Amino acid sequence: MPVGIHTGDNPAYRFRPSFVAAPSTRARHVRRLAFATAACAGLSFAMLTAVSAQGAGERRGAPPGQFDFYVLALSWSPGFCELNASPDRYDQCRNGSKLGFVVHGLWPQYTQGFPTTCSATAVQPTRAAIATTTGLYPDEGLARYQWRKHGTCSGLSPTDYFAAVRRAREAVVIPPAITSMQSDATWTPLDLERAFVAANPGLRTDMMSVACRRGTLSEVRICFSKDLRSFQTCPQLDRRGCRGGSITVPQPQ
Incomplete structure (x- = not known):
């Protein structure tokens, strides 16, 4: 590399070697125009990439009611509490609660991505509505x-939403091998899915996902049709589930 060239990030401000003649005013203008064009193209690409990434994930403020299917997320309380840095903050982690699967949420989903917080001015649940949960x-x-x-x-x-949550939860049977646990157990994610399939007619392994962290079960997520009348395939969700090796399923305490 010739002496005198600065290797900074912006090539427009590199020093020229002393033995190279400075370009003409016209050449400098052409060069600046080229840099500006490239910068605009790069910015446009970055903006398009950001929009595409947003489209493939969370879509905050989307129109209510416009989605493709539901995901029922069931949190495995012992796993949630074991993985949480401050379990004492949560009622479900109190010693002696004996909680197993509890509802984390019923989530509207798109085939690609999901909506959230669709109305900042939505009616808030009444005490009576909360009581139904x-x-x-x-x-x-x-x-x-x-x-x-x-x-x-x-x-x-x-x-009506909380009624839908209850309807979805009551449609899922927890496998007997889970409900009768007397000690910590070890499962493969696929075997856990198969246990749910055996306990729930109409459910298949491509209609659900097992979530884990640090080798511990945290959730089971099951996909439903928008009318909640049947389970539904959800390959995108299924591909994001944990797959490798065995996972620990801690016993309820």
């Missing part, structure tokens, strides 16, 4: 949060 969510705070983030995208009222 007893036995579903582990606490009232989660029920309210799930309504704001996901329920507002359902196109339903709070009362």
Whole structure:
């Protein structure tokens, strides 16, 4: 490399070697125009990439009621509490609660991506509506949060949305091998999915996903049709589930 050339990030400001003649004014103008054009092209590409990434993931403020299917997320309480840095903050983690699967949420989904917080001015759940969630969510705070983030995208009222949550939860049978646990167990994600399939006629492994962190079960997610009348395939969700090796399923405490 010739002496005198600065290797900074912006080539427009590199020093020229002393033995190279400075370009003419016209040449400098052409060069600046070329840099500006390239910069604009790069910015446009970055903006398009950002929009595409947003389109493939979360779509905040989307129109309510316009989605393709639901995901019922069931949190495995022992795994959630074990993986959480501050488990004492949560009612479901109190020693002696004996909680197993609890509802994390019922989430409207697109084939690609998902809507959230679809109406900042949506009606808030009444005390009566929240009372209907007893036995579903582990606490009232989660029920309210799930309504704001996901329920507002359902196109339903709070009362009807929570009724849909209960309907979806009651449609899923937890495998006996899970409900009768007497100690920590080890499963492969596929075997866990197969246990749910065996306990739920109409369910297949490509209609659900097992979520884990640090080798511990955290959630099971099951896909439903928009009318909640049947399970539904959801390959995008299925591909994001944990796959490798065995996972620990901690016993409820």
